[in-house]
Amino acid sequence: MKKYSMVYNEIKNMIISKQLPSGSKAPSVRNAARLYGVSTTTVQNAYFDLCADGYLIAKAKSGYFVSDINKIDEQEKKSVQKPDCNIKYDLMGGTADSTAFDFTLWQRYIKSALRQRERLLSYSEPKGEYDLRLAISGYIREKRNITASPDRIIIGAGVGTLLETLCSLIDEKSTVSFPNKSFVQGMEIFADNAFEVHTRDKDAHIIYVSPSHMTRWGDVMPIKRRLELVEYSAKNSSLVIEDDYENEFLYNVKPTPSLYALGKGNIIYIGSFSAMLLPGIRISFMVLTEELEERLNINSSRYAQTASKTEQIALCQYIRDGHIKSQTRKIRRLYSAKAKEFAELLREKFPKAEIEIGENTLQIIMKLNFTADISALKKNGIAVFVKSKTENETTLVLSPSAIPQSELTDAAEALKAAILS
Amino acid sequence: MKKYSMVYNEIKNMIISKQLPSGSKAPSVRNAARLYGVSTTTVQNAYFDLCADGYLIAKAKSGYFVSDINKIDEQEKKSVQKPDCNIKYDLMGGTADSTAFDFTLWQRYIKSALRQRERLLSYSEPKGEYDLRLAISGYIREKRNITASPDRIIIGAGVGTLLETLCSLIDEKSTVSFPNKSFVQGMEIFADNAFEVHTRDKDAHIIYVSPSHMTRWGDVMPIKRRLELVEYSAKNSSLVIEDDYENEFLYNVKPTPSLYALGKGNIIYIGSFSAMLLPGIRISFMVLTEELEERLNINSSRYAQTASKTEQIALCQYIRDGHIKSQTRKIRRLYSAKAKEFAELLREKFPKAEIEIGENTLQIIMKLNFTADISALKKNGIAVFVKSKTENETTLVLSPSAIPQSELTDAAEALKAAILS
Numbered sequence: 001m002k003k004y005s006m007v008y009n010e011i012k013n014m015i016i017s018k019q020l021p022s023g024s025k026a027p028s029v030r031n032a033a034r035l036y037g038v039s040t041t042t043v044q045n046a047y048f049d050l051c052a053d054g055y056l057i058a059k060a061k062s063g064y065f066v067s068d069i070n071k072i073d074e075q076e077k078k079s080v081q082k083p084d085c086n087i088k089y090d091l092m093g094g095t096a097d098s099t100a101f102d103f104t105l106w107q108r109y110i111k112s113a114l115r116q117r118e119r120l121l122s123y124s125e126p127k128g129e130y131d132l133r134l135a136i137s138g139y140i141r142e143k144r145n146i147t148a149s150p151d152r153i154i155i156g157a158g159v160g161t162l163l164e165t166l167c168s169l170i171d172e173k174s175t176v177s178f179p180n181k182s183f184v185q186g187m188e189i190f191a192d193n194a195f196e197v198h199t200r201d202k203d204a205h206i207i208y209v210s211p212s213h214m215t216r217w218g219d220v221m222p223i224k225r226r227l228e229l230v231e232y233s234a235k236n237s238s239l240v241i242e243d244d245y246e247n248e249f250l251y252n253v254k255p256t257p258s259l260y261a262l263g264k265g266n267i268i269y270i271g272s273f274s275a276m277l278l279p280g281i282r283i284s285f286m287v288l289t290e291e292l293e294e295r296l297n298i299n300s301s302r303y304a305q306t307a308s309k310t311e312q313i314a315l316c317q318y319i320r321d322g323h324i325k326s327q328t329r330k331i332r333r334l335y336s337a338k339a340k341e342f343a344e345l346l347r348e349k350f351p352k353a354e355i356e357i358g359e360n361t362l363q364i365i366m367k368l369n370f371t372a373d374i375s376a377l378k379k380n381g382i383a384v385f386v387k388s389k390t391e392n393e394t395t396l397v398l399s400p401s402a403i404p405q406s407e408l409t410d411a412a413e414a415l416k417a418a419i420l421s
Numbered sequence: 422m423k424k425y426s427m428v429y430n431e432i433k434n435m436i437i438s439k440q441l442p443s444g445s446k447a448p449s450v451r452n453a454a455r456l457y458g459v460s461t462t463t464v465q466n467a468y469f470d471l472c473a474d475g476y477l478i479a480k481a482k483s484g485y486f487v488s489d490i491n492k493i494d495e496q497e498k499k500s501v502q503k504p505d506c507n508i509k510y511d512l513m514g515g516t517a518d519s520t521a522f523d524f525t526l527w528q529r530y531i532k533s534a535l536r537q538r539e540r541l542l543s544y545s546e547p548k549g550e551y552d553l554r555l556a557i558s559g560y561i562r563e564k565r566n567i568t569a570s571p572d573r574i575i576i577g578a579g580v581g582t583l584l585e586t587l588c589s590l591i592d593e594k595s596t597v598s599f600p601n602k603s604f605v606q607g608m609e610i611f612a613d614n615a616f617e618v619h620t621r622d623k624d625a626h627i628i629y630v631s632p633s634h635m636t637r638w639g640d641v642m643p644i645k646r647r648l649e650l651v652e653y654s655a656k657n658s659s660l661v662i663e664d665d666y667e668n669e670f671l672y673n674v675k676p677t678p679s680l681y682a683l684g685k686g687n688i689i690y691i692g693s694f695s696a697m698l699l700p701g702i703r704i705s706f707m708v709l710t711e712e713l714e715e716r717l718n719i720n721s722s723r724y725a726q727t728a729s730k731t732e733q734i735a736l737c738q739y740i741r742d743g744h745i746k747s748q749t750r751k752i753r754r755l756y757s758a759k760a761k762e763f764a765e766l767l768r769e770k771f772p773k774a775e776i777e778i779g780e781n782t783l784q785i786i787m788k789l790n791f792t793a794d795i796s797a798l799k800k801n802g803i804a805v806f807v808k809s810k811t812e813n814e815t816t817l818v819l820s821p822s823a824i825p826q827s828e829l830t831d832a833a834e835a836l837k838a839a840i841l842s
Contacts, residue, residue, distance in 0.1 A: 045539060049540075098542055103541075111532070117524050118425050118466065119466075120524075121700065131472075161582060185722075194615040278542065279544040279545075280543070280729065282730075302605055305579075306727050307703070307729075308578075309701025309703075
């Protein structure tokens with residue numbers, strides 16, 4: 001990531017500073033690769049994005065030329081958001097570690113999906129591709145002890161899309177409770193759909209929980225509370241929405257049963273593949289109750305599938321061939337090892353801080369006994385989540401999952417330099 | 422399509438009829454190819470889907486085996502919807518013509534997108550990839566005379582998703598009018614979001630129109646009505662949503678200006694690429710008003726991009742390289758030629774019927790002077806849209822766009838045989 005950003009920024013700066021004036025030819029890909037000591041692929045990628053952002057223009061057979069940057073209007077320039085360039089160490093956990101995903105393997109599955117031309121010529125079923133739903137049905141049976149026929153399973157491009165569908169299926173616009181207050185997107189979707197939303201513990205027709213990620217620092221719902229919730233739901237005929245977000249990472253705690261497996265029917269289960277694969281692959285799924293599935297079937301013509309058909313076909317075969325299981329193991333091991341190592345590094349750099357690894361092994365909570373200057377972090381390209389900040393205390397939530405293992409030491413060092421500067 | 426279905430159905434029937442009993446080995450791919458006189462790819466695809474649907478089980482290095490079909494529960498069997506197998510001639514226009522799309526070219530763009538690993542490691546911006554929005558900005562400027570900065574453009578996996586976002590941006594839950602009554606999905610989305618929906622002509626805070634596809638049979642909004650609508654919107658500060666659905670096909674009518682280009686700011690423009698590319702590629706876009714864009718920027722953290730990042734990157738380069746323009750020309754020529762040819766064929770087969778090509782050159786309206794037996798059409802695998810049916814008249818809307826040119830005669834013949842049987 002750094003090499004790519006280096007080339008991107010070097011060339012961009014040369015253009016802005018007019019070292020490379022408008023209309024001039026940029027160094028050839030091969031020369032730039034030699035110049036910066038990087039591969040031609042890296043240069044190619046940087047040039048590609050410089051074209052996308054309007055700094056360069058590709059001319060067939062003659063190379064790359066500097067565009068007239070005065071023509072890129074101010075607003076456009078402003079919005080060229082290149083997180084890679086500004087953020088050097090992303091400790092928010094929003095991106096993935098490039099070493100964690102086998103791109104070549106995934107490419108093979110995409111290629112194979114693209115060969116299924118007949119299938120690609122038609123729209124997906126509203127619920128999503130049947131064979132992927134069948135594969136997911138097997139996957140959640142094995143992994144989470146959830147028995148659900150493929151008909152009950154609905155695929156969508158992200159949890160938000162699934163919740164919009166869910167809202168449209170629930171007739172009575174009733175009360176929804178979000179005891180985990182951090183899922184703002186979900187709360188707003190229900191509010192937009194004319195539901196009454198609150199964050200009290202129960203006391204609602206619908207209760208939305210993510211038992212494996214109850215807070216930003218990854219607290220896990222204890223089994224006692226799970227049983228209570230399931231019982232409450234049965235007694236009050238409340239609908240529980242179980243968003244099984246990040247359950248894959250529960251490594252150093254005992255695997256906890258899904259509410260769906262504990263419950264007696266009034267539970268909707270939501271899962272996603274983005275964290276296991278790539279953030280840019282938008283495939284999530286939802287297991288409906290019998291009643292809601294029937295409602296969907298009756299009105300199926302009003303729903304259009306949102307997930308890419310090619311990626312659905314690819315993912316189906318990827319799951320069938322057992323890769324999702326091995327990918328889960330791999331990523332869990334890697335992220336957990338990194339969190340441990342990073343916590344150790346932080347203990348060295350900040351001997352006075354209280355440092356703890358969150359229950360789901362992804363996040364580290366660091367409590368400093370002074371007020372840290374957050375803007376210094378930003379200025380140095382370090383993105384963190386600030387849990388709290390008082391006059392004599394700052395608590396940060398740090399997730400090293402996006403940082404390659406080889407850069408953990410540098411990241412900890414940079415964090416120290418920025419905080420103690 | 423027919424070869425694939427043939428193999429799929431042959432093997433499936435042999436399993437159901439127990440000619441191939443549970444546990445037995447299915448013919449090898451090579452043998453089946455020889456047996457049915459098709460390519461191994463065709464057999465491979467059919468076997469792939471037979472596995473997906475639970476009829477076969479693939480065993481590594483030993484081939485395909487018949488599964489215990491008693492274990493496929495009834496409901497699962499029921500829901501194995503294989504439109505290919507049941508529908509022989511799709512005259513509803515829901516699928517695409519395989520000859521219209523250059524799969525190999527698209528594959529090249531997808532492959533190139535998959536090489537951009539750095540970009541695939543992070544989530545898309547909520548509005549979608551910046552460079553794709555830049556490319557779309559140029560595309561609609563050239564094609565529809567719409568000047569919109571990429572910041573105003575939002576990408577989403579289908580029009581439904583975009584409308585959900587739009588609903589969440591409009592604060593006052595006001596009245597929406599859908600003068601084109603056929604867009605039920607859109608009406609229901611607004612209703613779910615607590616808007617009051619009606620189908621009167623104007624008389625609403627928001628007016629939703631698709632000027633290039635006002636009815637199922639493709640009527641186009643005349644320029645006079647366009648100007649009226651724009652003026653009405655300005656005078657009453659109504660918001661007009663212009664869904665430019667199928668405008669690409671306006672071939673034998675004069676190109677009509679977009680409302681957006683005619684209007685003075687209070688217009689939202691919606692476009693999609695599914696019809697030009699493949700139905701399974703879910704990329705649509707929406708141009709917001711300044712006010713709604715600002716509202717989105719403020720709340721951007723609550724929106725997650727739904728379109729596949731790989732496909733966004735691929736489409737961006739595809740547009741930049743001019744392929745969307747040539748693809749539009751190609752598909753327009755092809756579909757229009759097919760509609761003309763099919764209309765001629767129908768005039769031969771049904772000399773007494775009134776036959777007319779719809780304004781947008783995609784649909785044919787055929788009025789028969791008797792009551793046709795619609796169930797006979799279904800039984801013979803012919804899917805049509807019935808516009809009206811009375812005691813002495815039946816009007817069908819027929820769209821031959823999904824039928825390969827070489828099969829138009831067969832399709833017309835099959836239609837005749839089914840209707841006059």
